[in-house]
Amino acid sequence: MTPTPTSRLLPRDLLRLGALGLRTRRMRAALSVLGIAIGIAALVAVVGISESSRSDLLNQLDSLGTNLLSVAPGQSFAGGEATLPDTARPMIGRITPVREVSEVANLDTTVRRTDYVDENETGGIQVTAVEPGLLETVSGTVAAGTFITPANGAFESVVLGSVAAERLGITDVGTRVYIGNRWFTVVGILEELPLAGDLDRSALVGFPAATRHFGFGERPDTSKIYLRTDPGQVNQVRDVLAATANPDDPSSVDVSRPSDVLEARAAADDALTALFLGLGLVALLVGGIGVANVMVIAVLERRQEIGLRRALGATTRHVGGQFLTESLIMAGLGGLLGVVLGIGVSVAYAAVSGSGILIPAYAPLGGLVAAIGIGAVAGLYPALRAARLSPTDALRGA
């Protein structure tokens, strides 16, 4: 007599059995799937949104360059406001890796829409003398018109920073504004300057005009010097800048790297990302507990089915596998749905905020793996209970 063959369950049939359990309990399964989906969607969307905005920021940094440095007078040793010596600009220009230098000087005057406006209502707008090369040095662009040039800088021409133009209510070049006690013609309006935010709130005039009308015969004092260095030698230049600008009192010189602020913003998003990732994980945990709960109830309710299957030749492993598969399918569906939802939310966010979309592959893949892992953990205990149930108890317990 040949020995009896062992029981076998085809993998395809195992999948079918897992799906069957869900098909006959749709509402409950759907709720658990939804729980997992919300958790995964939160994770994917958080990663998608923060990575997209971070990559936007980094792209912007890339195009702006991280080799811009600025030098400004800080507090003097005595405690008063320091000034930069007249030698600062030419000395800085002599540092070898420095490629471009441009200085600005804040003028003690105001800009107004007309001469009827009170002189004290400055609207927070600073009038600043600039050199023609400044726009390129700070990677700025004009929204309309031109920047200060050697030609127009000698006359009553003004270029408005983006905030200044908005506050004055000026959208077109050719308009006239009142600076000090003189009419100037707006020749240009700037886009926002991410690396030189002060200048957004400024009305910019040429040094020759500034000297003639507001400097009482002298060139006005330097307020800030912007410079571009070789990208590889930013730190070396930074280290010698203060002493170069003011050899007598280097500690009174403020040196900064404007791109650091943008980088800090990209890094700050990391903290927020961690917070939302945490929240997503909590949602996922709740979803996982939901799946485990549904599976424990399923095992209790389906004792007779378990007994029947054992009578029909199922091994303990077949029974355990069936319930584990059910849990994995539920979690897997939740994961898929969550990934789709999460990508959808990221795309919608990008469309609304006008940023680019960057969803790193680890987000959807990690989401799916996490969901399936949760399904395995949530299904393990119920599956073991189902497998350990004695067939005679299962069949008797009617």
Added chain:
Amino acid sequence: MSTPTLELRGVRKVYPGGVEALRGIDLRIDRGELTAIVGPSGSGKTTLLHVMSTLDRPSAGTVMVDGEDASALSEERLAGLRSRRIGFVFQQFFLIDGISAVENVATGLLYHGIPSGERIARATEALDHVGLGHRLDHVPAKLSGGERQRVAIARAIVGRPAIVFADEPTGNLDSRVGTEVMGLLRTLNREGTTMCVITHDRDLADSLPRRVQVRDGQIVGDRRS
């Protein structure tokens, strides 16, 4: 003499707690027999069924199914033995909700590891055979009690087992339908299926060719007519 389909020798079953449900059962069932196991409530019939059908192991003694010693087999192999050699019919039918009659019958072949197309084909044949060829796609909820038990019987025979055990197969049916179901079992037996029917119903037992009487875990009578 040919191999007995089922043979029990000195089988005892003591439940944890000390209840001695079977106290030394010797029983031999040959191919083609239709045996009733009859006895009052609590006499040990269901326990005997569980041990004979290898769902439970005896505390002592041996159980041979189709010449194979069940006590020597691992759980894995016992499962294989049940899937190939043994069919079950239960009082409560135990059909799976949400799948059709033919799929329920095909479940009887699920653990043979054969593809679903072949299972369905053989299940369709088996349902035809029990007179339910017109109910293939009905779910259990849409079947009458008698129809449900016929589906369960088809599921028990679809794998051509060496022996079919039926525990109170008419217990949940009214007497007319119960008689029909017994008629079906008798027909299947005439066609070659070895069958063992557990019942507490004396009249039903008396209508079968062999009657084994159980009382207090012992066989107290074994008559053939």
